[in-house]
Amino acid sequence: MLNEQDTLHYLRLAKSGDNRAKETLLEHNSSLLKSILKRYLGKGVEYDDLYQLSCMGFLKAISGFDESFGVRFSTYAVPMIAGEIKRFLRDDGSVKVSRAMKKSAREMNRYIEQYAFEHGTQPSVKELAAVFSMDEGEVVFTLGSSRMPVSIYEQGEYKDEKSATLAEKLPSKENPEDMIEKMVLKSAIEKLDERDKKIVFLRYFRDMTQSEVAKAIGVSQVQISRIESRIMREFKKELS
Numbered sequence: 001m002l003n004e005q006d007t008l009h010y011l012r013l014a015k016s017g018d019n020r021a022k023e024t025l026l027e028h029n030s031s032l033l034k035s036i037l038k039r040y041l042g043k044g045v046e047y048d049d050l051y052q053l054s055c056m057g058f059l060k061a062i063s064g065f066d067e068s069f070g071v072r073f074s075t076y077a078v079p080m081i082a083g084e085i086k087r088f089l090r091d092d093g094s095v096k097v098s099r100a101m102k103k104s105a106r107e108m109n110r111y112i113e114q115y116a117f118e119h120g121t122q123p124s125v126k127e128l129a130a131v132f133s134m135d136e137g138e139v140v141f142t143l144g145s146s147r148m149p150v151s152i153y154e155q156g157e158y159k160d161e162k163s164a165t166l167a168e169k170l171p172s173k174e175n176p177e178d179m180i181e182k183m184v185l186k187s188a189i190e191k192l193d194e195r196d197k198k199i200v201f202l203r204y205f206r207d208m209t210q211s212e213v214a215k216a217i218g219v220s221q222v223q224i225s226r227i228e229s230r231i232m233r234e235f236k237k238e239l240s
Contacts, residue, residue, distance in 0.1 A: 002028045007073050014062050022062060026055060032074060033058060035135075036081050043089060050085060057084030069202070070216040075125055078140040104142050108132060112211050116221045122214045143209070188235050196231055199224065 002010065002025075013021035026033075033054040040050055061077035069076060108128060115123045123131070128139045189200060195217065202208045202216060210228070214221040 004072060008067065011062060011065060011067075011073060015065075022059065025062065026058060029058065029074070029077070032077070033081060036078065037085065039082075040085050040089065045089065053085045053088050054081050057081035060084065064206075068198070070218065071212075072125075075136070075140055101142055104132065108139070108143060109211075113221065116211075116214070120220050120222075122211055122221060124215070143211075192231065196227065199227055200231060203228065 007025070010021045010025050014025060033051065037047070037050040037054045041047065045053075057080045058077055061073070061080035064080070065073055065076050111128070111131065112123060125136045125139050128134075129136045132139065132142075134142070189197060192200065199213055199217065202213045203210070208216070210221050210224045214224045217224065
């Protein structure tokens with residue numbers, strides 16, 4: 001695989017429309033794609049089709065990646081690639097996360113929370129890989145698996161999110177009142193400082209967990225939780 005500097009170089013070219021740069025990135029990341037698709041073999045989809053789905057997810061990752069996220073491209077790409085395969089399998093049937101993987105995800109999340117409490121910062125993907133005897137891609141994959149599928153009646157993962165279910169956060173069908181709320185919400189977001197805007201973007205437009213956002217921003221999950229709570233309070237004031 002390419003080193004981080006070369007990867008960023010080709011990413012910049014690819015995002016500007018250079019198809020040869022995209023091909024170079026795909027070629028040098030083929031082992032990553034294959035390691036992910038292997039988890040879905042035996043589910044009724046041919047290997048070549050899984051590889052094509054992996055490539056589609058990888059290209060979407062190229063398009064959506066932003067260097068300001070503060071994460072390695074491979075870390076960002078893994079859940080995008082897996083998500084593309086999962087969506088196909090979900091639409092064509094059902095994809096289930098094994099009990100063993102669910103257990104690993106729970107244990108990993110507990111470890112992250114305990115680590116954050118003790119050290120005031122998040123463990124890196126590399127540290128998690130060492131603790132749980134996994135490669136880095138598998139760590140990201142395992143953490144991502146714990147968020148799909150999710151019940152809309154499930155409450156948030158962190159203490160400050162226990163006040164509302166996911167269903168309560170989902171928008172209703174479009175109507176004039178919703179349109180007004182969206183306009184007010186857009187105005188409220190524009191008033192935020194750059195860090196708060198980035199947190200909102202990563203949490204609600206990139207669907208990243210508080211732990212992932214904390215790593216990208218460079219603060220603890222506890223701080224992200226507090227900042228997010230403050231932002232939500234400010235939004236409620238704007239909407240009230």
